[in-house]
Amino acid sequence: MSRPLRLAYLSLETPRPGQASQTHIDEIIASLREHGWRVELFATRGGGASTRSSFxxxxxxxxxxxxxxxxxLRDFDAVFIRSHFMALPLSLWARWRNLPVVHEINGTPADVGVTYRFLKPFSPVFSWLYRAQYRRAALLLAVTPGLVDWARRFAGHHRVSLVSNGANSDLFKPEGxxxxxxxxYVIFVGGLVAWHGVGTMLAALKEPSWPxxxxxxxxxxxxxxxKVEQALTDPRLVWLGRQPYDAVPALLRGAxxxxxxxxxQDGRSGSGVAPLKxxxxxxxxxxxIASDLPFQADLVRNADAGVLVPPAAASAIASAVKSLSSAPDKAQxxxxxxxxxxAREASWHQRGREIDRLLRSAISQ
Structure with missing residues (x-):
């Protein structure tokens, strides 16, 4: 009987309860373990934008x-990296030891300059750090078709596959x-970062058409x-901060x-978005109620699962809220x-099968 395959998962973005990054990491590891992998997480323990820690x-x-x-490294058959510009040393180290390295790509290097405006002048440096890793990778996994195309051009090879995000269908379900x-109420669940439209949704709350x-x-x-703290003078705004992962489904069900x-912002979503939320x-x-951006809009439209609005359009968000509020049967x-x-196409069980197949193929080459 062959031994289980062993995978090292590297995250230089500190996993924190209530953040999408931790959810993503936990769900991928759990789904791979279902398929027989032994996975060990190596992650930073402090820092991150939300804690405002020093660089x-x-x-x-x-x-x-x-x-x-x-x-x-000798303990593992492959290394899975949640893409990060500072992971270059480990990428080179693993390559030197002939270990397959797989990068999971959720965005482009432009994201760094959008999150940290003071770092935007250094964008060419970040691009070089990412490209140096991607070119040497055994496999790149991107979450949207647009990111797949971008990664192939950026890395200069076609070892790129599409594996989008998903949901834990055992936890996130209509019943519960x-x-x-x-x-x-209408709900937003996610990080309070620039590209999530925090300011726009707060402006939508003040629109006359918002019920x-x-x-x-x-x-x-x-x-x-x-921005949220300053808007709390409006009694219709409720800010719960981060919530435990298993508390989120009930909050969603009531919305x-x-x-x-x-x-x-700065074109960072032009290659498509596939948010966990x-x-x-x-x-x-x-x-x-989703912004009309590549992949996200296609998914909502094809599934007939919601209403699309232009990006950064507070009045359109308020109108969409009013439309669903006045048509409960349609909303349901x-x-x-x-x-x-x-349930049919996007559970983490299904995503795990896809990643398992791709990882085994990368190791066998």
């Missing part, structure tokens, strides 16, 4: 985490505990928390709709369509 502290964390994994929040009896519930934290109003809301049977139908789509 020096983060650099030290990057070095310690990669050194810990580097010393144990009711919401602890009473009354009618007066409908609240906006925000679940999450991040570098744009100041009239879920906001996925990602914006295209979209799949999880759909899995709970909640209609989504859109929600059922979304839940059926996720």
């Amino acid at each position: 020096v502290r983060r650099l030290m964390g990057y070095a310690r985490t990669q050194a810990a994994l580097g010393k144990r 505990a009711p919401s602890p929040i009473e009354g009618r 007066a009896d409908l609240r906006l519930v925000i679940v999450g934290d991040g570098i744009e928390r100041d 009239l709709a879920a906001l996925c109003v990602i914006e295209n 979209l799949f999880e809301a759909m899995a709970c049977g909640v209609p989504v 139908l859109l929600g059922r369509n979304g839940a059926a789509y996720v």
